[in-house]
Amino acid sequence: MREKGADLARPTVHDIAKEAGVSLATVDRVLNARPGVRAKTIARVNDAVSRLGYVRDTYAANLARQRQYRFAFLLPESSSQFANALQEALQEAYSSNVADRTELKVIRVPSQDPHAIVRTLKSMNTSRLDGLAMMVPETPQVRDAVSRLKDSGLAVVTLVSDLPNSRRDFFVGVNSIAAGRTAGLLMGRFVRGPGEILVVTDSLQSRDSLERRLGFDAVISREFRSITALPTLESYGDLARLQRIVETAVAARRDLVGVYSMGSGNMTLMSALRGSGRLGELDVLVHELTPAMRCALQDNEVTAVIAQNVGHLVRSALRVLRNVCDHRPIYEAQERVRIEVVLRENLP
Amino acid sequence: MREKGADLARPTVHDIAKEAGVSLATVDRVLNARPGVRAKTIARVNDAVSRLGYVRDTYAANLARQRQYRFAFLLPESSSQFANALQEALQEAYSSNVADRTELKVIRVPSQDPHAIVRTLKSMNTSRLDGLAMMVPETPQVRDAVSRLKDSGLAVVTLVSDLPNSRRDFFVGVNSIAAGRTAGLLMGRFVRGPGEILVVTDSLQSRDSLERRLGFDAVISREFRSITALPTLESYGDLARLQRIVETAVAARRDLVGVYSMGSGNMTLMSALRGSGRLGELDVLVHELTPAMRCALQDNEVTAVIAQNVGHLVRSALRVLRNVCDHRPIYEAQERVRIEVVLRENLP
DNA sequence: CCCATTTTGAGGTACGATCATCTTTTTTGC
DNA sequence: GCAAAAAAGATGATCGTACCTCAAAATGGG
Numbered sequence: 001m002r003e004k005g006a007d008l009a010r011p012t013v014h015d016i017a018k019e020a021g022v023s024l025a026t027v028d029r030v031l032n033a034r035p036g037v038r039a040k041t042i043a044r045v046n047d048a049v050s051r052l053g054y055v056r057d058t059y060a061a062n063l064a065r066q067r068q069y070r071f072a073f074l075l076p077e078s079s080s081q082f083a084n085a086l087q088e089a090l091q092e093a094y095s096s097n098v099a100d101r102t103e104l105k106v107i108r109v110p111s112q113d114p115h116a117i118v119r120t121l122k123s124m125n126t127s128r129l130d131g132l133a134m135m136v137p138e139t140p141q142v143r144d145a146v147s148r149l150k151d152s153g154l155a156v157v158t159l160v161s162d163l164p165n166s167r168r169d170f171f172v173g174v175n176s177i178a179a180g181r182t183a184g185l186l187m188g189r190f191v192r193g194p195g196e197i198l199v200v201t202d203s204l205q206s207r208d209s210l211e212r213r214l215g216f217d218a219v220i221s222r223e224f225r226s227i228t229a230l231p232t233l234e235s236y237g238d239l240a241r242l243q244r245i246v247e248t249a250v251a252a253r254r255d256l257v258g259v260y261s262m263g264s265g266n267m268t269l270m271s272a273l274r275g276s277g278r279l280g281e282l283d284v285l286v287h288e289l290t291p292a293m294r295c296a297l298q299d300n301e302v303t304a305v306i307a308q309n310v311g312h313l314v315r316s317a318l319r320v321l322r323n324v325c326d327h328r329p330i331y332e333a334q335e336r337v338r339i340e341v342v343l344r345e346n347l348p
Numbered sequence: 349m350r351e352k353g354a355d356l357a358r359p360t361v362h363d364i365a366k367e368a369g370v371s372l373a374t375v376d377r378v379l380n381a382r383p384g385v386r387a388k389t390i391a392r393v394n395d396a397v398s399r400l401g402y403v404r405d406t407y408a409a410n411l412a413r414q415r416q417y418r419f420a421f422l423l424p425e426s427s428s429q430f431a432n433a434l435q436e437a438l439q440e441a442y443s444s445n446v447a448d449r450t451e452l453k454v455i456r457v458p459s460q461d462p463h464a465i466v467r468t469l470k471s472m473n474t475s476r477l478d479g480l481a482m483m484v485p486e487t488p489q490v491r492d493a494v495s496r497l498k499d500s501g502l503a504v505v506t507l508v509s510d511l512p513n514s515r516r517d518f519f520v521g522v523n524s525i526a527a528g529r530t531a532g533l534l535m536g537r538f539v540r541g542p543g544e545i546l547v548v549t550d551s552l553q554s555r556d557s558l559e560r561r562l563g564f565d566a567v568i569s570r571e572f573r574s575i576t577a578l579p580t581l582e583s584y585g586d587l588a589r590l591q592r593i594v595e596t597a598v599a600a601r602r603d604l605v606g607v608y609s610m611g612s613g614n615m616t617l618m619s620a621l622r623g624s625g626r627l628g629e630l631d632v633l634v635h636e637l638t639p640a641m642r643c644a645l646q647d648n649e650v651t652a653v654i655a656q657n658v659g660h661l662v663r664s665a666l667r668v669l670r671n672v673c674d675h676r677p678i679y680e681a682q683e684r685v686r687i688e689v690v691l692r693e694n695l696p
Numbered sequence: 697c698c699c700a701t702t703t704t705g706a707g708g709t710a711c712g713a714t715c716a717t718c719t720t721t722t723t724t725g726c
Numbered sequence: 727g728c729a730a731a732a733a734a735g736a737t738g739a740t741c742g743t744a745c746c747t748c749a750a751a752a753t754g755g756g
Contacts, residue, residue, distance in 0.1 A: 025715095032714075058713095059712090063713075
C-alpha cells in the first residue's frame with residue numbers, strides 16, 4: 001500500500017546508501033551481514049532502511065546470487081490417491097509461477113516399510129539438496145535419520161503427518177485432534193437418534209489416526225451422549241481384511257447410524273458398505289478428498305469429507321523450505337493449513 | 349520437476365538463440381512479438397522454445413522492463429467487518445512477498461450509494477492505473493462505468509459480488525447459488541424435526557442474496573420436506589429495523605428451528621436472537637467469518653459459517669489482474685474460490 | 697544484376713541486487 | 727606521531743531479460 005505523496009518507486013540499495021551517507025559497498029555488507037563494518041555504521045544503514053521502508057527485491061537478489069533451491073519430496077508409494085494428488089499439486093505449483101528457481105524431485109517410498117524409508121533417507125546426497133519435505137510414519141529410526149539430515153544442513157519439514165520431538169524445522173499439515181473433533185461434531189449433528197458409530201482406520205499405531213480418534217471421542221462423548229463410538233477397527237493396510245471386518249461389523253451391529261473412516265482404503269470401505277445394503281441409513285465421514293470420494297459425495301454415499309487442500313500443503317511446504325534455507329522467519333499464521341469440510345454442495 | 353539427465357539449469361534466451369541458430373536479437377523480437385521477422389524464422393525460434401522447454405523468467409523480465417502494476421481495490425465503506433478483513437488481507441498480501449512490483453490503493457465507497465460509486469469510478473485517473481478490483485452492488489450505471497474503464501484499457505475484475513453482462517475481465521468469488529445450496533444442506537441436516545427457518549438479509553435486490561436464497565430453497569424443498577423456509581426478511585441495511593423484525597418474527601413463530609442469515613448485520617441479528625431467549629433451540633447459519641462470528645461459533649450460538657477465504661480472494665484478484673495486464677491467460681481452476689464450511693471445531 | 701527493402705546480427709545499456717577486488721581513508725595501539 | 731589494522735569506498739562483472747541502435751546480409755522487383 002502506498003502512502004500519499006510517497007515516492008512512487010520503491011527505494012533501492014542506492015537510495016539507502018545516499019540516505020545513510022555511506023557507499024554502496026557498505027550497504028551491501030550490512031544487508032548481507034558481511035564482516036568489516038562498525039556497529040555505528042551498521043546502525044546508520046539500518047536506520048536508513050527503516051526510514052525509507054526499504055525491502056530487498058528478492059527476485060533480483062536471487063537472480064544475482066544465482067540462487068537455486070533444490071528440494072525433494074518424500075511421499076508414500078502406496079497407490080494412495082492422496083499421495084498422487086499431492087504429487088500433482090507439486091507438479092502444478094512447479095509449472096505455475098510459484099516455484100521459481102526451485103528444482104523439485106519426488107521420491108516415493110513404500111510407507112509400510114520403515115526400513116526402506118530410513119534407507120532412502122540415508123542414501124540421500126545431501127550435498128546436492130537444500131531441503132526435504134516428507135510424509136512418512138513416525139518411527140524412532142526416521143527421527144534419527146532426520147537428525148542426520150539436519151546435521152548435514154538440510155531444511156526439513158514434515159508434511160501431513162508430523163514427527164514430534166524430531167529436529168524437523170516445521171510441520172505443514174493440520175492438527176489431527178482438531179480434525180477428529182470436527183468429524184465428531186459433524187457426526188453428532190448429522191446422525192439421527194441414538195445408535196452406534198463404526199470407526200475404521202489402517203492402524204492406531206499411526207499417530208494421526210490415534211489423534212483423530214482422540215478428538216472424535218472427546219466431542220462425541222461430551223456432547224452427543226446418545227451415540228456410541230465403537231472400538232476402532234484396524235485393517236493394517238490389508239484391503240481384503242478391511243472388507244471382511246467392515247462386512248462383519250455392519251452385519252452384527254443392527255443399530256449402526258454412522259461410519260467414521262480415519263485412514264485410507266475408503267474405496268474398499270465403500271464397496272463393503274454398498275454390499276451390506278445399509279448405506280442409505282448410514283452417515284459416512286471420511287478424510288481426504290480423493291476422486292473416489294468426490295463421486296461418493298455426489299452420489300450421497302458419503303455425507304462429508306474432512307479434507308486438507310493439497311495445493312496449500314505443497315505451497316506452504318515450499319515457502320517454509322525456502323525460508324528455512326535463507327534463514328528467514330516463518331509466518332506461522334500463513335502456514336496454518338485449514339481443516340476443510342466438503343459436502344456434496346460445496347465440492348470444489 | 350526435473351527429468352532425469354536433463355540439464356540442471358533452465359534454458360535462457362541465449363540457449364534458444366543457439367538452438368534455433370539465430371541471434372539473440374531475433375529471439376528477443378520473436379518472444380516479444382516485435383515486427384521484422386519472417387514467419388519461417390519465427391517458427392524456428394518457437395520450435396527451439398518448445399524443444400528446450402524454455403519459460404521466460406518473469407521476474408527478470410519485469411525487472412528489465414521496469415514493470416509496475418498499479419492496482420486499485422474498490423471496497424464498500426460500510427463498517428462491514430468483511431470489507432475490513434479484505435483490506436487487511438490485501439495489506440498482508442502486499443507486505444508478504446506475493447505482490448511484487450505492485451502498487452496497491454484501496455478506495456472505500458459507501459456501498460448503499462450507487463451514485464457515489466459511479467462518481468468514484470468516473471473520477472478515476474485511468475492513466476495512472478493498470479487494473480481495478482471492485483466489490484460493488486450491481487446497477488446498470490456501474491456496468492456502464494465499467495465499460496468506460498475497459499475502453500481506457502484498464503484490467504477490471506469483480507470481487508465477491510459479480511457484475512454479469514458487464515465487460516469485467518473476470519469474477520473472483522464464489523458461486524452464490526452453490527453457497528446457498530451448501531447452507532440449505534447444512535441446515536436440513538442440522539435441525540431436528542419439522543419446523544420453520546427464518547431467512548434474513550439486507551435486501552433481495554442484491555443478486556448475491558437472491559442467488560443464495562435460490563440455492564437454499566432448492567435444496568430444502570427437494571430434500572427436507574419437513575422443514576419450511578419462511579419468506580425472506582429484509583433489513584434494507586437498517587440495523588434497528590433488523591433488530592425489530594427479527595424480534596417480532598421469533599416471537600410470532602413458535603416452531604422456529606433455524607435461522608439463515610444471507611447478508612450482513614449479523615451482530616445485530618445475534619443480539620436480537622439472544623434477547624429472545626430462544627437461541628439455544630435454534631440452528632443459526634451465517635455467511636462470512638468475521639471476528640464476531642468467530643466468537644459466536646465458539647459460544648455455540650452459531651452452528652456454522654459459510655465463508656470464503658479473504659486471503660484467497662485478494663491473491664486471486666491480484667493474479668488475475670496481473671495476467672490480464674500482460675495479456676496472459678487465466679488458469680480458471682486455480683482461481684476458483686472455495687466455499688468453506690466453518691464450525692466450532694475447525695475454526696482457522 | 698543492381699538497388700531498395702526486409703530481415704537478421706552484433707553489441708551495448710539498463711533493471712536491482714550480489715560478490716569480489718582493489719584502493720583509500722579512518723581508527724587503533726603503542 | 728606512526729605504523730598496522732580495520733573500516734569504508736570505488737569499481738566492475740554477473741544474473742536473465744528487455745529494448746535500442748547500427749551495420750550486415752538476405753530477399754525481391756524491375
